[in-house]
Amino acid sequence: MFAKKLTKLVGTIALAGMLITSLSVDYAQASLVSGSKFLGNIIAGSVPSSFGTYWNQVTPENGTKWGSVEGARNSMNWGQADTSYNYAKSNGMPFKFHTLVWGSQEPSWVGSLSAADQKAEVTQWIQLAGQRYGGSEYVDVVNEPLHAKPDYRNAIGGDGATGWDWIVWSFQQARAAFPNSKLLINEYGIINDPNLADQYVNIINILKSRGLVDGIGIQCHQFSMDTVSVSTMNTVLGKLSATGLPIYVSELDMTGDDATQLARYQQKFPVLWENPNVKGITLWGYIQGQTWINGTHLLNSNGTERPALQWLKTYLSGNNGGSGGTTASIYHDFESGTEGWAGGTISGGPWSTTAWASKNTHSLQVDIPMASGSAHYMYKTGTFNVTGFNQLRATVHGSTWGGYGSGLGVKLYVKYGSNYAWKDSGWATIGANGTINLTLDLTGIDKTNIKEYGIQFIDASNSSGTASVYVDNVYLWN
Numbered sequence: 001m002f003a004k005k006l007t008k009l010v011g012t013i014a015l016a017g018m019l020i021t022s023l024s025v026d027y028a029q030a031s032l033v034s035g036s037k038f039l040g041n042i043i044a045g046s047v048p049s050s051f052g053t054y055w056n057q058v059t060p061e062n063g064t065k066w067g068s069v070e071g072a073r074n075s076m077n078w079g080q081a082d083t084s085y086n087y088a089k090s091n092g093m094p095f096k097f098h099t100l101v102w103g104s105q106e107p108s109w110v111g112s113l114s115a116a117d118q119k120a121e122v123t124q125w126i127q128l129a130g131q132r133y134g135g136s137e138y139v140d141v142v143n144e145p146l147h148a149k150p151d152y153r154n155a156i157g158g159d160g161a162t163g164w165d166w167i168v169w170s171f172q173q174a175r176a177a178f179p180n181s182k183l184l185i186n187e188y189g190i191i192n193d194p195n196l197a198d199q200y201v202n203i204i205n206i207l208k209s210r211g212l213v214d215g216i217g218i219q220c221h222q223f224s225m226d227t228v229s230v231s232t233m234n235t236v237l238g239k240l241s242a243t244g245l246p247i248y249v250s251e252l253d254m255t256g257d258d259a260t261q262l263a264r265y266q267q268k269f270p271v272l273w274e275n276p277n278v279k280g281i282t283l284w285g286y287i288q289g290q291t292w293i294n295g296t297h298l299l300n301s302n303g304t305e306r307p308a309l310q311w312l313k314t315y316l317s318g319n320n321g322g323s324g325g326t327t328a329s330i331y332h333d334f335e336s337g338t339e340g341w342a343g344g345t346i347s348g349g350p351w352s353t354t355a356w357a358s359k360n361t362h363s364l365q366v367d368i369p370m371a372s373g374s375a376h377y378m379y380k381t382g383t384f385n386v387t388g389f390n391q392l393r394a395t396v397h398g399s400t401w402g403g404y405g406s407g408l409g410v411k412l413y414v415k416y417g418s419n420y421a422w423k424d425s426g427w428a429t430i431g432a433n434g435t436i437n438l439t440l441d442l443t444g445i446d447k448t449n450i451k452e453y454g455i456q457f458i459d460a461s462n463s464s465g466t467a468s469v470y471v472d473n474v475y476l477w478n
């Protein structure tokens, strides 16, 4: 009840803000994020009471698919579409119309029409959709062109000179019917398949050269996400980014038992969220028993949050796309800067660098002058509350240069409480070009009052020269 009232209040404020700021909208909501990137979800027949607690963008699950709206020819059923659209508009959330031209969930009667009638019906469908939902921020114009071509595609241009003339025609119709919307293309199986990504980019560039497409949708369902590597994800995101168009993750879900799903979200969600070209993420369902694939839910049917959702909340509190840690949580990926870290007894840095990374493309680097028994630090100070977590983790790496002698000592540490009590991960050592994952047990300390955390380095007695050391992927774990 509280959440419902809060949502309504904040929605009203956001709506007022939209009137003032016009096109430059920050999605100020009671949802998990409040920055320029949205984190949305789907709405089916009715709006879940918790929707606005978590999400700030709306895609109808089925309500704006042609087969749902026009199951009987020329008898339009806009009921579910209206429910989603009206909720989005009254709460200041961007709305995506999904979808206009797709070879699945199309009306059963369209296949048996003449080509001329097919073209007339698709045209009418697009125009009626635009008349009713022209205020949609986004429109999925063509869905799954590489997997589910519509049977009627020869009626709307076929392959033609471009090989994809039916898609060009569809986007031309959509541009006319939705002149104020961003037009997207949408496809699955891309994030885990660089070869298919190349084929997708080929279609996208045909549209881009004609000024017809405004963004790239990648579905990212569990069958593509569960086992994909971060490296492959980054390869694909790089290929899509090269088009210069924004990327929208349109149908994200990941499965697994609590621990498996948590690990998958922790490893892969930041790769998507923190990519500067990813402008929004939409999840495909979140409530147990109401998702299209079992095991993808984030909220149990009894209302409790699965660990992946608990983590997502903490990760996103203050993190709206790579901005780094906050006083409410600890998370550092160093993709866009030093994120408030400092160095002690160092000869250079700290810098955000691409020289090495354990996650995404950047880490934090300092240069250290090595001498027998000398200590060096990379750290962040403040007041941090890590309640709800039992471990702090980080990955540390050493350069190929520098005289490490019998090994550079490394510790992950925290200082906590009014007397700055010390706790660390215990000793480990790395040699030249070494990498190590450090885990600090947070149990037994005052989690509400962490004053500092970081990495301590201690030089071996037989060390010499200058080394560069790196830290990346600093995060909390249960």
Ligand SMILES: [Ca+2]
Pocket (backbone or CB within 6 Å): 070, 073, 074, 075, 121, 124, 125
């Ligand atoms: Ca019709």
Ligand SMILES: [Ca+2]
Pocket (backbone or CB within 6 Å): 333, 334, 335, 357, 358, 359, 360, 361, 362, 363, 472, 473
């Ligand atoms: Ca990183």
